[in-house]
Amino acid sequence: MNIIVPIKQVPDLVEELEIDSSGKDLDREWLKFKVNEYDDHALEEALLLKEEFGGTVTAIALDGNDIDKALYAAAAKGADKVVKVTGLDAHVSNHQAARALANVIQGMGADLVFTGVQSVEDRDGQLGVLLAHYLNMPHISVVTGVTVAGSNVVVKKEYSGGIYAEFEAATPIVLGIQAARETPRYVPVAKVRRAMSSTEMEEVSAGDVSVSAGSSVSRMFKPVSGGKAEMLSGSAEDVAGKLVEIIKSKS
Amino acid sequence: MANNIFVIAEHLNGKVEDITYEMLGKAKELAASAGGEAVAVLLGSGAKGLAGDFAAGKVLYVDSPQLAEFNPEAYCKTIASLVNSHAPKAVLVGNTSQGMDIAAGLSIDCGLPLIAYASDLSAGNVTSQLYGGKMNVESAVEGDRFIASVLAGAFPTDAGKGSGAAVEDVPAPDLSGLKIKFKQLHEPEGGDVDITASDVLVSVGRGIQNEENLEIVQEFADKLGAALSCSRPIVDNKWLPKTRQVGKSGLKVKPKVYIAIGISGAPEHIEGMKDAECIIAINTDANAPIFDFAHYGTTEDLFDVVPAMTGKL
Numbered sequence: 001m002n003i004i005v006p007i008k009q010v011p012d013l014v015e016e017l018e019i020d021s022s023g024k025d026l027d028r029e030w031l032k033f034k035v036n037e038y039d040d041h042a043l044e045e046a047l048l049l050k051e052e053f054g055g056t057v058t059a060i061a062l063d064g065n066d067i068d069k070a071l072y073a074a075a076a077k078g079a080d081k082v083v084k085v086t087g088l089d090a091h092v093s094n095h096q097a098a099r100a101l102a103n104v105i106q107g108m109g110a111d112l113v114f115t116g117v118q119s120v121e122d123r124d125g126q127l128g129v130l131l132a133h134y135l136n137m138p139h140i141s142v143v144t145g146v147t148v149a150g151s152n153v154v155v156k157k158e159y160s161g162g163i164y165a166e167f168e169a170a171t172p173i174v175l176g177i178q179a180a181r182e183t184p185r186y187v188p189v190a191k192v193r194r195a196m197s198s199t200e201m202e203e204v205s206a207g208d209v210s211v212s213a214g215s216s217v218s219r220m221f222k223p224v225s226g227g228k229a230e231m232l233s234g235s236a237e238d239v240a241g242k243l244v245e246i247i248k249s250k251s
Numbered sequence: 252m253a254n255n256i257f258v259i260a261e262h263l264n265g266k267v268e269d270i271t272y273e274m275l276g277k278a279k280e281l282a283a284s285a286g287g288e289a290v291a292v293l294l295g296s297g298a299k300g301l302a303g304d305f306a307a308g309k310v311l312y313v314d315s316p317q318l319a320e321f322n323p324e325a326y327c328k329t330i331a332s333l334v335n336s337h338a339p340k341a342v343l344v345g346n347t348s349q350g351m352d353i354a355a356g357l358s359i360d361c362g363l364p365l366i367a368y369a370s371d372l373s374a375g376n377v378t379s380q381l382y383g384g385k386m387n388v389e390s391a392v393e394g395d396r397f398i399a400s401v402l403a404g405a406f407p408t409d410a411g412k413g414s415g416a417a418v419e420d421v422p423a424p425d426l427s428g429l430k431i432k433f434k435q436l437h438e439p440e441g442g443d444v445d446i447t448a449s450d451v452l453v454s455v456g457r458g459i460q461n462e463e464n465l466e467i468v469q470e471f472a473d474k475l476g477a478a479l480s481c482s483r484p485i486v487d488n489k490w491l492p493k494t495r496q497v498g499k500s501g502l503k504v505k506p507k508v509y510i511a512i513g514i515s516g517a518p519e520h521i522e523g524m525k526d527a528e529c530i531i532a533i534n535t536d537a538n539a540p541i542f543d544f545a546h547y548g549t550t551e552d553l554f555d556v557v558p559a560m561t562g563k564l
Contacts, residue, residue, distance in 0.1 A: 026386070122367050123381060124364070124366065128355075129356050134359065139323055140431065141351045142351060159348045160348065161503075162501065163439060165434075165436050166434040167432060182489070183487075183489050213364060214363065214365075214392065215366055218376070220388050221389075222538075229532060230546065231542075231549065236552065236559050239559075240562075241563060243556070247531070250508045250528065
């Protein structure tokens, strides 16, 4: 199977998020980025399938937000090829990002396209399903397992409460991965550095992305804190004592 | 029809999901101000009866063996053809496992704007919860028609329940040659621990950093006589089994005391635990959304506080 995995960098939520002077976007000057965690799972599931059934894995990403590092890390983990899509602003809508990725992916002979099921900034919809419709491929989201059966794939889709559905689907298909079967593999920095010198990153133009999300941000604001929690202060020891008392009185 | 608000009804295992009623209640409100009515869209096979308590102006029901179980391809096709032929003002879809396979497809197939993760909406203005619940974003829609994928739990269910509505049968579009075939539904496997039955839950999230550190919270839970549950990243990393997961894709819990350790409180997690009687949050990030839902909180480091609590039990 020829598996394409679009990845993207998203703001690291461990850092404090600030709003810029327009009041409509994050202040991106000091933002730290990391690979969308679901994309990590998508890449892992792709690599597992390749190891089990053969084929190739290509990681692809739009330029910007420190993406080279993420693409080289994908190569270090086992992606056969990495592709950077250029000519777009790093912060486009998902409609435009999906259109650009579709422009490039449609000539790549993909059997499977694995995206992370969602990201923390999908304001205009999750990328994978948008991409599938631009590619005229069917899609299944919230996937937690994929196996190959001849030219078909058998796919687990998760619902709430631990219930899941099993589908059999013809390829090509786009799958929105919720979780890979295994914990995404770790790759040491030294290996990423080696990949930087040994991997040839292909650069491809985004092409025509004249599509619109059909909406625009009018305001960004931090949720008004209900100020509900009574915050306990003091040393860790003091706080622990107070919490134990609360737990005992409430249970 | 142009002022009507569509609600895509969701059902699983022969039961209507709460999100349907939550959206119907909101749709009635939106329809009233638009001068239209709330229209529920129900797909299934022999499932017409599920609409019996929908508080809608009308129900459009499509019956086909291909629609008996949710199928992303068949549902997308059917709903897109309904939206294109009826041209409603807005379409509300759940931001759920099923809805995620519908909303973005409709946006492209029907050429309508989509606003995702909607926690509130009025005519032409939708609020989304982004960045794990750390930021809200208001979007203005171009034109006057849109699709919103609505977060579960954003609106009450009561307003969406009623005595039913007139059901109009709509023929299914051509569903031959589907590339996706539904095989079967799997029920969850029984776990070693039933977290929904525990009065006290010690729940751990990403802040625990690695699998080895789980020992710290397990020891605390054991001393307390509580069950250990967790948020999604812990399960995705296979550190704890799926049966321990609280939240949207896990279980809903209502213990007397819920102790959230290193959990930021993304909307998906809040959905599963917000009804706990007493919520305690331990998180070094003072801006973590979990503190908006907790009754008691501390920003002391969990690696200091949790062992100290264990020592006092």
